Amino acid sequence: MGNIGNFVSIFINGERIEAEDGKTILEVALANGIYIPNLCYHPNVSPAPGKQAISAVYRGETRIEGKEGEYEGCGLCLVSADGEIVKACIYKVRDGLKVETESEEVKTQRRRNLSKILANHPHVCITCSYREGCDRIQCTFGYPVEERCCDLFPKCELRYVAEYIGVPEDTPKYVFADLPVVEEKMYRWNWNYCIGCLRCIRGCEEVREAKALAFTIADGIVVGRTAPSDKESGCKYCGVCVEICPTGVVRDLKVKASNKWRDSIVAKQLPQLRELTPLTAEEVEKVPQKSGVYRIYDENMELVYIKGTPNLRDELRNDIDKGEYFDYEEYEMYTMRESELIQEFLQKHGRMPKYNDELEDLF
């Protein structure tokens, strides 16, 4: 314990954890495999709360006047620290700190804050029971295009966080505000999708050292450029904003041009939406002998296999060596469900799960 001066002991949900002094609760929790929902936080940039607004921003030629002021944060990473509700993304650990990540009170407050975000963002697809296996081009329930999620849905961070926190029943209906869609030389900005998390602003400023983006406060957070055009705002066309945006606001207009800044943006850790069970003979015997789909994960909880079967228990017995954890769902049309889940994985990761790729040597 040579570094004893730099380390402190904290307790997260009763579990004792050695943490580096000066780190935030969120950083310590995530590094120790404990998920705390979060949205405006991104590991490449500084925390958002306290970020200062300016008096006006631009969306295309349109100038939006507002007030200066301070951003409070998305409010989704709330936890209880020694009984007080705090933002885990800025609250620093100290010796003996007791953190509760899933108390009823923090869950209620997170849901309330999520509800405010979703009120201004299309979200019908997030709660739709047909959400997987749907291309969102046609809608069985007849929702207008503007109210549906965009094509980034399979890997949308907001969606995963919303599913984890749970969308409250009383979330206001999203009303399409017909905000500008601005096409620039390299990017298309669809401001209808903006949730005001300021990640693009911090990425622009801290990763690329440009100040092409900013926000003002006018009937809520309004993000935009610091000048009427990309060039005038000082945009260096690095694409960090595209990588760091948690929704589909800013996209490459034509082709994605890679560079070191853009490649430096790490993928965020997303919540595990279903509880995983250790893949042991004992646990497999508890699985019903019914049709459905199961997924197998390795020791790092990475998904390695998706399989649809008429008999979950029997089939799982054969696959017990494929990983360390699993989850399953009963599903009558399991072949279809299997394809849906593979599609979702493929779009999220750009490749097949490890063992679904076993056909490799058959080509």
Place this chain on the structure above:
Amino acid sequence: MEAIQESEYWRWPETVWVDESKNWKEAEVISCGIDLGSVSSQAVIMLDGELYAYSNLRTGSSSAASSEKALKSVLEKIGDMKMEDIHYIVGTGYGRVSIPFAQKTITEIACHGRGANYIYGPSVRTVLDMGGQDLKAIKIDNRGKVVNFLMNDKCAAGTGRGIEVVADLLSIPITEVGELSLKVYPDDEPEPVSTTCIVFGKSEILGLIRKGWPKERILAAFFRSVATRVVELLERVGVEPDFAITGGISKNPGVTVRVQDMLGIKALEPKFDPQLAGAVGAALFGRALYLKSKK
């Protein structure tokens, strides 16, 4: 035409075929692929990785019985081949696990990619599979291996079943609807029906019948909307040439001509029936699996 009974306009012709020029007894590996889809089932027999015989039948209410019927028909057509003569059988399609005699099942996505590679050649990168109950846009590499795909199985719009419903509604045999719709194409093409949802679309089409629209115009409006929907799906996954269409609807020029024109890309001409892609892919995997098992 007179033979078609009322309300059976959706019924498409079933096919059983064998390449008489080949002698299966000379083959080293006989593999079989069975694609049990929601609307149609195919059984394909390949000799050393070359297409030899196939059947293409309508799927009945029992998946197991449909797969048996498909295999039995093709074996009968060949004459002297028995199921025991086949070295490896792979099942695919939505009903793949209900094929009692399949030694292995493989997803239809993988099989369609591989099959399209065989039917259209190694230059194919984008495959549009228009099946009985879903639509898939599949990107493949030069070996036919899937690199990306996007599908819709939640909506019957633009699927084979949807077209069957419309054929029935207009009392026109399904084999003729596509050609008929092209009578007004492209100069006199009407606006697409506003919804491609087959449930709502049906009432919209009934409305057009009542208005006295000629059938070719109604079909043109319907296929236009199907094509629009398909092109949107393709654009999402990104169309990279060469482009090919598989599945039952690939035989419907009313859809394929419009899709190609809207994309501005010509689809490749198939060397064989493109409805066989899934079963061909399964049979090719079957051959590889057999060879691997012998090593």
